[in-house]
Amino acid sequence: MSSAPPGPPLPRRDRLDRRSTRTPARGPAVRADEHHDLALNPRDVRFDWSRLPMHWVPQEPMATHTMNVLHLLLPEGERWFVRTFREALPLVTDERLREDVIGFIGQESVHAEAHQGVLDLLLAKGLDPAPFVRQVEWLFHRVLAGREDLTGSAGREHLIERVAIIAAIEHFTAFLGDWVLNAPGLDRAGVDPVMLDLLRWHGAEEVEHRSVAYDLLVHLDPSYLRRMRTMAVTGPVLTWMWVRGVRFLMLADPGLEGRVRPTWRGYVQASRRGLLPGLTGAARSAAQYVKPRYHPTQEGSTGQAVAYLARSPAARAAAR
Numbered sequence: 384m385s386s387a388p389p390g391p392p393l394p395r396r397d398r399l400d401r402r403s404t405r406t407p408a409r410g411p412a413v414r415a416d417e418h419h420d421l422a423l424n425p426r427d428v429r430f431d432w433s434r435l436p437m438h439w440v441p442q443e444p445m446a447t448h449t450m451n452v453l454h455l456l457l458p459e460g461e462r463w464f465v466r467t468f469r470e471a472l473p474l475v476t477d478e479r480l481r482e483d484v485i486g487f488i489g490q491e492s493v494h495a496e497a498h499q500g501v502l503d504l505l506l507a508k509g510l511d512p513a514p515f516v517r518q519v520e521w522l523f524h525r526v527l528a529g530r531e532d533l534t535g536s537a538g539r540e541h542l543i544e545r546v547a548i549i550a551a552i553e554h555f556t557a558f559l560g561d562w563v564l565n566a567p568g569l570d571r572a573g574v575d576p577v578m579l580d581l582l583r584w585h586g587a588e589e590v591e592h593r594s595v596a597y598d599l600l601v602h603l604d605p606s607y608l609r610r611m612r613t614m615a616v617t618g619p620v621l622t623w624m625w626v627r628g629v630r631f632l633m634l635a636d637p638g639l640e641g642r643v644r645p646t647w648r649g650y651v652q653a654s655r656r657g658l659l660p661g662l663t664g665a666a667r668s669a670a671q672y673v674k675p676r677y678h679p680t681q682e683g684s685t686g687q688a689v690a691y692l693a694r695s696p697a698a699r700a701a702a703r
């Protein structure tokens with residue numbers, strides 16, 4: 384594979400995390416230059432699922448299973464991120480970005496395994512996730528896999544296209560991370576504390592590393608057209624997979640016996656109770672990606688993410 388030409392200067396070195404100059408909703412005030420000072424480190428977290436109820440948002444099977452789709456998609460999805468970024472690493476000519484990509488790989492590796500534990504628990508409770516997970520595996524191991532038969536510029540092109548898809552997905556994971564860090568409705572609803580910590584620890588690390596995939600993409604190819612093209616495909620495919628995942632989980636849930644069906648009306652009502660992200664906010668966030676001068680640091684607060692990671696029970700236990 385050919386080596387990459389030097390990319391344009393990275394935006395992160397001279398760009399401030401705009402929201403980081405404010406005091407985050409929860410957590411201490413943070414320095415304005417915090418984001419580009421940040422070193423990304425994986426945290427070797429562990430979660431004890433032995434007491435997790437099937438409907439870990441109490442009395443809310445649809446909200447539970449809408450968020451359970453994360454556990455179906457992320458283990459294979461994030462392992463694919465890791466394989467793709469390892470493949471891209473030799474093309475990175477900026478030392479700071481190289482460190483960030485290595486940190487990203489470390490964090491996503493831990494995320495994948497953390498969600499795998501929930502899949503194992505669903506199976507133990509009588510909900511077999513395997514039929515859906517096999518489809519996810521097909522997507523990431525076949526459709527989106529690296530192609531050893533492609534060499535030179537064709538191989539590089541295929542790799543950059545996959546990095547662009549990851550940058551688009553990471554836009555959504557950062558949106559979700561920011562949402563879960565600012566979702567008091569989950570606390571009010573009495574969400575299982577271990578699951579809530581998993582979601583917020585993962586969400587905080589997504590906010591923490593939200594620039595890396597985008598910066599890598601811009602480093603390899605700053606084309607606005609590629610960014611738009613890959614988002615135009617990634618957004619609808621992700622939404623479609625999510626809807627299918629919720630339907631699958633609710634049908635496979637032995638406690639529901641197929642009596643409860645997910646509906647968009649049910650989604651909107653749950654989002655109004657603060658249990659799921661609002662559709663308007665999600666659409667508004669997707670529209671940000673279209674802006675020519677978009678950068679991931681324009682959304683979310685690194686300070687808030689770092690503050691949560693400082694008090695997350697799983698992250699604190701990992702640090703001991």
Ligand SMILES: [Fe+2]
Pocket residue numbers: 461490491494556585589
């Ligand atoms: Fe992740």
Ligand SMILES: [Fe+2]
Pocket residue numbers: 491553556588589592
């Ligand atoms: Fe991520």
